[in-house]
Each structure stands twice: as C-alpha cells, then as structure tokens.
Amino acid sequence: EGVSVGSAVREQHGRDESVHRCRPPDVVVFPRSVEEVSALAKICHHHQLPMIPFGTGTGLEGGVGALKGGVCFSLRRMDQVLDLHQEDFDVTVEPGVTRKGLNSYLRDTGLWFPVDPGADASLCGMAATSASGTNAVRYGTMRENVLNLEVVLADGTVLHTAGKGRRPRKTSASYNLTNLFVGSEGTLGIITKVTLRLYGIPESMVSAVCSFPSVQSAVDSTVQILQAGVAIARIEFLDDVMINACNRFNNLSYEVTPTPFLEFHGSSKSMQEQVSITEEITRDNGGSDFAWAEDEETRGRLWKARHDAWYAALALRPGCKAYSTDVCVPISRLPQIIVETKEDLIRNNITGPIAGHVGDGNFHCLIVLDPNDPDEVQRVHSFTERLETLVFRWLQTAKHVLPVSQPH
Amino acid sequence: EGVSVGSAVREQHGRDESVHRCRPPDVVVFPRSVEEVSALAKICHHHQLPMIPFGTGTGLEGGVGALKGGVCFSLRRMDQVLDLHQEDFDVTVEPGVTRKGLNSYLRDTGLWFPVDPGADASLCGMAATSASGTNAVRYGTMRENVLNLEVVLADGTVLHTAGKGRRPRKTSASYNLTNLFVGSEGTLGIITKVTLRLYGIPESMVSAVCSFPSVQSAVDSTVQILQAGVAIARIEFLDDVMINACNRFNNLSYEVTPTPFLEFHGSSKSMQEQVSITEEITRDNGGSDFAWAEDEETRGRLWKARHDAWYAALALRPGCKAYSTDVCVPISRLPQIIVETKEDLIRNNITGPIAGHVGDGNFHCLIVLDPNDPDEVQRVHSFTERLETLVFRWLQTAKHVLPVSQPH
Structure with missing residues (x-):
C-alpha cells in the first residue's frame, strides 16, 4: 500500500515500473454478477485451473501475477454501489467500485470512506489486501472498517462472512470470518461484495x-x-x-x-x-x-x-x-x-x-x-x-x- | 457482556443467579505456566478428554459449563502483567489478570485499558468472548484492541497468533489469526497471554x-x-x-x-x-x-x-x-x-x-x-x-x- 504501481503505472507511463515481472494468465474472464463468478469458479475447480482475482491491479506486491497461468477473474464490470444506508453510516459495493469512485458517489451525503492507500484501488481489493494508508491513525485500516464480505470460494460456494444482508457494528455470532478474508490476498476466495463503515466528513x-x-x-x-x-x-x-x-x-x-x-x-x-x-x-x-x-x-x-x-x-x-x-x-x-x-x-x-x-x-x-x-x-x-x-x-x-x- | 453473573454473582450473593445450570467438570487443574497448560493439553488430547478454559467465570452465556465433563483449566494462577511498553501504548498479560487489576497496575502511568463489559473479567477471557462494553463507541471492542495472543491448541501446540513477541499496530503478514481466536469462546484453543493496546487517560x-x-x-x-x-x-x-x-x-x-x-x-x-x-x-x-x-x-x-x-x-x-x-x-x-x-x-x-x-x-x-x-x-x-x-x-x-x- 501507500503508492500506486502495476497496471496504474503502466497506464500512466506506458510501461511496467513494477519490480514484479509480468506473469499473464491463460484466460481473462469478465463476470458481471456473483452468479457468473460462482459458475466460472466451479468450472475452474472442476478442471483444477488456478484462479486469479483482479480488481484494479494497483497493488505493489505482485499479488495478481498468474505464476502458474490459469484464469484471471477481472471484476471491474461488477461496478455497482449497493445498499447505501446513510443513517447507519454503511454501504455495500461491488469489486469494480474504487475508493475515489465511492467518495465521488457519496459527495452529496456528507459521508466519506477515509481509508486511503494512495492508489485509486478497488475497495474489494483493498479488503483482500488489508489496505492501510495515511489516515489509519484516525480511522483504522480495512480491518476495522469492513462489516461484511460476499466471497466466492474456490469450489464456487458463495459465502457471506457476517451473514447474508448483515452489516453488524458488533457481533458475537460465530467465528470472525470477515477478518479472516480481510488480508487473505485472494488465497481464500474471490471477494464479490464488501460492506463498509462510512464516516461523517469532518467540519x-x-x-x-x-x-x-x-x-x-x-x-x-x-x-x-x-x-x-x-x-x-x-x-x-x-x-x-x-x-x-x-x-x-x-x-x-x-x-x-x-x-x-x-x-x-x-x-x-x-x-x-x-x-x-x-x-x-x-x-x-x-x-x-x-x-x-x-x-x-x-x-x-x-x-x-x-x-x-x-x-x-x-x-x-x-x-x-x-x-x-x-x-x-x-x-x-x-x-x-x-x-x-x-x-x-x-x-x-x-x-x-x-x-x-x-x-x-x-x-x-x-x-x-x-x-x-x-x-x-x-x-x-x-x-x-x-x-x-x-x-x-x-x-x-x-x-x-x-x-x-x-x-x- | 454488559453485566456480571456466574461465579462473580455466586461469590457476592452466595447462590447461582445464572440461568445456566451448573455443569461441573470432572477435574480442575491450576497450571502456572504456558508449559504446564501445554503439557496438560497433551494429556487430555491423548485421552480424548474435553478441556474447558476458565478465567474468572463472569461470562453470562454459560461458556464455562462442562457439558460433557472433562478437565477445567483454571488459569487464575497465571496472573502476571508482562512487558508493559508505556511509550508504545501496549502491554501483555496472563489469564489471571482482570480488567480492573490491569487498570490498577497502570494507575501511575497515565494509561488505561478502556474496554469495560461491566464485570471485572479476565482480559484473556474478554479476548476469548470478544467482549464489548459501554465505551465501545469510542475505543472499540476487544476485536480492535488485541495485538497478539499466545494460545495453546487442543494438542498442546503453542501458537502466537501474530508471531512470538510481536505487538504490531498493523500487519499484513499471513492470515489474521488473532481475530480468529478473538471471539472463538475457547473452542479453538486456550488463551494464555494477550497483548493489548492501551490508551492515554483523557485530560x-x-x-x-x-x-x-x-x-x-x-x-x-x-x-x-x-x-x-x-x-x-x-x-x-x-x-x-x-x-x-x-x-x-x-x-x-x-x-x-x-x-x-x-x-x-x-x-x-x-x-x-x-x-x-x-x-x-x-x-x-x-x-x-x-x-x-x-x-x-x-x-x-x-x-x-x-x-x-x-x-x-x-x-x-x-x-x-x-x-x-x-x-x-x-x-x-x-x-x-x-x-x-x-x-x-x-x-x-x-x-x-x-x-x-x-x-x-x-x-x-x-x-x-x-x-x-x-x-x-x-x-x-x-x-x-x-x-x-x-x-x-x-x-x-x-x-x-x-x-x-x-x-x-
């Protein structure tokens, strides 16, 4: 976190400034819904193909490299902001929604999402990598600000880490699966929705x-x-x-x-x-x-x-x-x-x-x-x-x- | 959380006010170190005996009931405050240290641990049950305030969820095991040390x-x-x-x-x-x-x-x-x-x-x-x-x- 590299750099500078060698997948798929992600995951699982979730590719650590080839799940076509609850300070977004995209969507509500790793990363990607940033000292990192995740597991199973449709401020129901997936870097499943805490824009x-x-x-x-x-x-x-x-x-x-x-x-x-x-x-x-x-x-x-x-x-x-x-x-x-x-x-x-x-x-x-x-x-x-x-x-x-x- | 019951009530009122029927274990052991906890766990594991971790017994939900008998690990003899780092706002304590005990220990440092479920619970027990309380709105619950845990697994293995001796404010090393154990209610292991964030006492x-x-x-x-x-x-x-x-x-x-x-x-x-x-x-x-x-x-x-x-x-x-x-x-x-x-x-x-x-x-x-x-x-x-x-x-x-x- 902290600075932007990878595809963002390639786009801006026309070449790869990252230290991670480009390791392209065999296939890129562009699912439009969790059902499509799940169906595709089932096929990959059946054929034992590696799956590489891809948000905006702004990560520095080379996590989107397809070291063994396989199928890249580019999720930017799933780009809806869902279920904004202004009065409860929470919102749910799909993987195509970036940090800046969400804050622009929220512009007239008096709310914002403060976690800021520098790059205009996908919020689901920020959850996957447990992103932090300049104002973590005040608002915490993704770890403290993710309320729920929808995840597609390797075999295509769809899981809601805090229960379907839930957005608990606090919970003691079952294990804390949400924070197991936050920071799991795509190794445990593909994040297809994230529910986030929002904050009032300070006076x-x-x-x-x-x-x-x-x-x-x-x-x-x-x-x-x-x-x-x-x-x-x-x-x-x-x-x-x-x-x-x-x-x-x-x-x-x-x-x-x-x-x-x-x-x-x-x-x-x-x-x-x-x-x-x-x-x-x-x-x-x-x-x-x-x-x-x-x-x-x-x-x-x-x-x-x-x-x-x-x-x-x-x-x-x-x-x-x-x-x-x-x-x-x-x-x-x-x-x-x-x-x-x-x-x-x-x-x-x-x-x-x-x-x-x-x-x-x-x-x-x-x-x-x-x-x-x-x-x-x-x-x-x-x-x-x-x-x-x-x-x-x-x-x-x-x-x-x-x-x-x-x-x- | 919120109010005190169980053994605390029994001590104060001389009878059991809890709705959970008393389900005593077959044996109670009083280990004095993580090595003893580990050795005892190995024995229980070998003989397939249920293990019930016990801190102060202030929980409301009956989590310390020995439904199938077995061995209760009473941890109150492990009662040391370890590794206070005033300048970094963190401290490590054993299971016998309660919330009030720690705050009394900290009295002259200008620091305190604010999570307050009402009862004078063991801090390791508060981690195990993901305790919350009256000032969660400002300081968060145990989830936001545990930096590391030492845990004895069912087979006696000793695990440090964030690495031995570590007290990271932020980390992206491996899975977030700390928050998997926070709230696991003793089902994943016995917590023998907790490293906590501290706060300055407000002016x-x-x-x-x-x-x-x-x-x-x-x-x-x-x-x-x-x-x-x-x-x-x-x-x-x-x-x-x-x-x-x-x-x-x-x-x-x-x-x-x-x-x-x-x-x-x-x-x-x-x-x-x-x-x-x-x-x-x-x-x-x-x-x-x-x-x-x-x-x-x-x-x-x-x-x-x-x-x-x-x-x-x-x-x-x-x-x-x-x-x-x-x-x-x-x-x-x-x-x-x-x-x-x-x-x-x-x-x-x-x-x-x-x-x-x-x-x-x-x-x-x-x-x-x-x-x-x-x-x-x-x-x-x-x-x-x-x-x-x-x-x-x-x-x-x-x-x-x-x-x-x-x-x-």
Whole structure:
C-alpha cells in the first residue's frame, strides 16, 4: 500500500515500473454478477485451473501475477454501489467500485470512506489486501472498517462472512470470518461484495508541515505528538531525499529537510487546540517554519505531493525501476530504526527516499535502482536483508519486509 | 457482556443467579505456566478428554459449563502483567489478570485499558468472548484492541497468533489469526497471554444524564447525537423500568423516565463543545433536566448505577432469576425495535428492564422471572422467540439473540 504501481503505472507511463515481472494468465474472464463468478469458479475447480482475482491491479506486491497461468477473474464490470444506508453510516459495493469512485458517489451525503492507500484501488481489493494508508491513525485500516464480505470460494460456494444482508457494528455470532478474508490476498476466495463503515466528513480539516534539523528530531516529534494523545488524522514522515524528489516532481519549494506532514480533522474549535499542542511539541524539538493551512487547495497540494511520492522517487533516476520496503515497528523504536536505515542507504550509495505512515510505526524506503546494474542490484538486495535482520533481531516487532527477490 | 453473573454473582450473593445450570467438570487443574497448560493439553488430547478454559467465570452465556465433563483449566494462577511498553501504548498479560487489576497496575502511568463489559473479567477471557462494553463507541471492542495472543491448541501446540513477541499496530503478514481466536469462546484453543493496546487517560471526562418523555424521543436523541458525529465515549440507554430499579437498588433519585447516560472524553475545551451540541439535540427531542458532571464522585455514582443494572433488575423480584437478551441492530432501526419490544414486554406482563450500549445498536432486556412458574417461563420463551423473529425478519441485521433455552 501507500503508492500506486502495476497496471496504474503502466497506464500512466506506458510501461511496467513494477519490480514484479509480468506473469499473464491463460484466460481473462469478465463476470458481471456473483452468479457468473460462482459458475466460472466451479468450472475452474472442476478442471483444477488456478484462479486469479483482479480488481484494479494497483497493488505493489505482485499479488495478481498468474505464476502458474490459469484464469484471471477481472471484476471491474461488477461496478455497482449497493445498499447505501446513510443513517447507519454503511454501504455495500461491488469489486469494480474504487475508493475515489465511492467518495465521488457519496459527495452529496456528507459521508466519506477515509481509508486511503494512495492508489485509486478497488475497495474489494483493498479488503483482500488489508489496505492501510495515511489516515489509519484516525480511522483504522480495512480491518476495522469492513462489516461484511460476499466471497466466492474456490469450489464456487458463495459465502457471506457476517451473514447474508448483515452489516453488524458488533457481533458475537460465530467465528470472525470477515477478518479472516480481510488480508487473505485472494488465497481464500474471490471477494464479490464488501460492506463498509462510512464516516461523517469532518467540519474542519487542517494540514500542517514543519522542517526539522535532523531525522531524529523530526521522528521524535511525530512520536511525541502521538504519545501526547493529539487526535491526529494523518501523520506522514518524508526525509530530505523524499522532499527533494517531491519538490522537483511537483514543482514545490518545501525546505529540503526531514519533514512531517500532518492533518487534523474535527470541529474548528478542537482544531485550534490540536494545532497549538502540535506546534509546541515541534518547537521543543527544534522544528521551524511550522505552516498550517485550512483551505482545500493548499491541503490538496500537500497531500498530492505525498501521494505522488512513488512517481517522484522514480523521476529521480529516469529509466530506473522502483522497489519499496515495508516495515512496521513500535513507534518508540522508530527514530532509531529510521536513522540507522538512512545511514545504511547513504553508506551503500543507494537512492532510497523514505516516506511512511509513522502513525502506526510503518515506513517505506522507495528504492530506485538500475535493474541492469548487477552490482547495484546486489547492494539493494543486501540492504533489504540488513533491514530485515535489524528489524527482526533488535525489535522483535517487525511487520513485514517485502520478500527479497531479485529486482528485474 | 454488559453485566456480571456466574461465579462473580455466586461469590457476592452466595447462590447461582445464572440461568445456566451448573455443569461441573470432572477435574480442575491450576497450571502456572504456558508449559504446564501445554503439557496438560497433551494429556487430555491423548485421552480424548474435553478441556474447558476458565478465567474468572463472569461470562453470562454459560461458556464455562462442562457439558460433557472433562478437565477445567483454571488459569487464575497465571496472573502476571508482562512487558508493559508505556511509550508504545501496549502491554501483555496472563489469564489471571482482570480488567480492573490491569487498570490498577497502570494507575501511575497515565494509561488505561478502556474496554469495560461491566464485570471485572479476565482480559484473556474478554479476548476469548470478544467482549464489548459501554465505551465501545469510542475505543472499540476487544476485536480492535488485541495485538497478539499466545494460545495453546487442543494438542498442546503453542501458537502466537501474530508471531512470538510481536505487538504490531498493523500487519499484513499471513492470515489474521488473532481475530480468529478473538471471539472463538475457547473452542479453538486456550488463551494464555494477550497483548493489548492501551490508551492515554483523557485530560477530562464529563458525564451527562437527561430525562425524556418517551422511549422514542430518548432513543431518537441518542441516534442523532451519534449521527451528528459528536465524539462520545460512552452512551447507554436505560428505560423507565430500569431507572426505577437502579433508583431503588442504589438509593438514587433519577426521574423515572427513559434516560440516556452519556460520557465525553477529551480536552476541557473540546468537552464544552461536545456537551453543548448534545444539549441542543436532547432539547430538540423534548429532553429535560439535562445534568452534567465533571467530578469523579458524581460520575462514579452514575456509572455504578449502570454497572449494577443486573443486580438492580434482580432486586425487583427477590427470589427470581434473571435472563438477558442481547440484540444488535443498525442504529436507524433502534428506536422502532425498542418501542415494539417494550410494548411486547408490557402486553405479556414480563418484567424486563431495558439497558443497552446503544452506541453500536446493541440493547438488552434483563428479564426477571420465576423459574418455578411454568406459565411465566413459557411467556418469556415466546417473547424471546418473537424478539428473534422481529429482528431477523424485519431488519436482516441481527447480532445474536441468546439461544432460547428453558430458563431454570
């Protein structure tokens, strides 16, 4: 999560920027209903054919690769928004509905779906991959926001994980199958409907940025803001290399220093209070140029820069490919880990701007490398191994480092 | 959840007030470590003996009954608080540690664990039963607050659902086994450690009560408060029968009308704003006597009344037994369902004060009945069947109605 790649990149750049080799299926089917998905699954099951569910293909991890060929279920023709219950803050959508598509549909209701992995992903795909994003610290990830799933199992059986037509806020009926399928990455079944929690659009949103003299002081600040219980909606960290890339790519002029991007959601009154506590903490940590903005345009520009981070990183070295690490550690260990990781990148001459949803201790190195330079590939490979070791050995609290495969 | 029964009641009242018949095991073992639990499980597994995990026995649903005899694993001797990470807001505890025990341990840290089902339950038991409570609307249920579990499977295998020593805020590593075990009610394994999210104790807490002319207007009010996006921490509804019972039991003098109990957590400033929006909504719905309190004593008295609801209900008819229904519906349907349910109770002459965490659409009828009166038992039985039908047929959104067994 975090940035967009795969088919989205291919569409925008006309070529494959992903490190995952294209592994096409033998057949692509375009079912229009759960009944068709089920009928097709029965045929595949009978003939023992691999099935690959496909939403928008914006995932970074190569989950849609048909490693053994088989049948790709492209689900974008199932694109209905179903059963919007405004008064209960929930909605059900089919796999062709994306995050932005749903929010555009909801525009006049005063509601929105906040989980935002960056890419305009399919919501069913976001459920399948347990997507997270910039504002997880306030609204949670898909895990906390999926109320029910309709799933077609490998043999064509249709299952409703929380019961047909149900949208429980809380339940103690049977096992929590919903959260077993959330994050199952298509390995347990094909998600054909997702029922989601919605939220009221906050009265006011304020964004803020601040420059710091060092990575340590910037990350210390974000950690202290979280520990102070400031009700922050988004908190993202960009290091100097990332800021420089964003400035170039989006024609901006942020100071090239370690920089947290922050956002607060709430009433106008509570907003002022949150901002002033945050300002105090950043000042105590040597932060300067604390700038905040309430208007949508300035805020939009700021978050566009963050969302374009992947492309901005790629633009640092035209013709190269990008490869992202994905690590989650307890926030108390975050400053140390980021500092050490950054030193490692510099020492080994690796282009790896750092960005992360530090709200939950998660950060990415967006490594840009020349896949035809075996020495560089080897250095990146060794770096990811050291990062993995660092995280596992010293912290005993890793999330997930992407499998260290040969980038190509 | 919601109220305390079982062994806690037996301890306090010297007799069994539960509707579940006592079904003792053949043997009770008192392991002191996960190794002992594992070794004992291996023996039971080898001899095909049923295993019944037992924490504090405060559950209402009879989950600790040894229906086929076997070996009860009483886990209260494993009572250590382990691995408190203040800076990361997490802690790991053994099954003998209760909710109140943990909060008392945390007293000087500025942190607390907010999930509060009423009873002073074991935290591992709360994980096993996916406990919820009065402030789920703000802090979520156990589902959102368990980061990792150590579990002994039926054959003695020790499993860490999120990896040994891990306490991830977010993860995409493997299937979400943690949430498969949360709510599994002891059917998948014996929980021997739980790692929990902690929260900062809010700067300020304000409680409020308000009287309403009708159930409809009271529930409408609470629904509108939620829909207005007021960041409420607790919201409980008590009907006139329940308020009357609480007044008598706790020597209070609340007006005997449908009454919501509310609580707000946050900074002093945001508090005033929340309270004033709430006051406006309640006034618009005909509410009167809006009273709010910031001091701990008044707040304590109010929530004690709510927590004692079960005993207060029982005290309405000394010598009788209590039986609770447990229904969760979308909040938009809540006013209608509660009104209809209340009419049914009155029409059939059933003593059934109503209380509920209406924040997530969940409410209980605390039915008090004479188990030796077959006519009354039959009337209660029919009532619960009608409630079940009402919920399932009209709403297509039920949570869980307790299995309708013959109360005894």
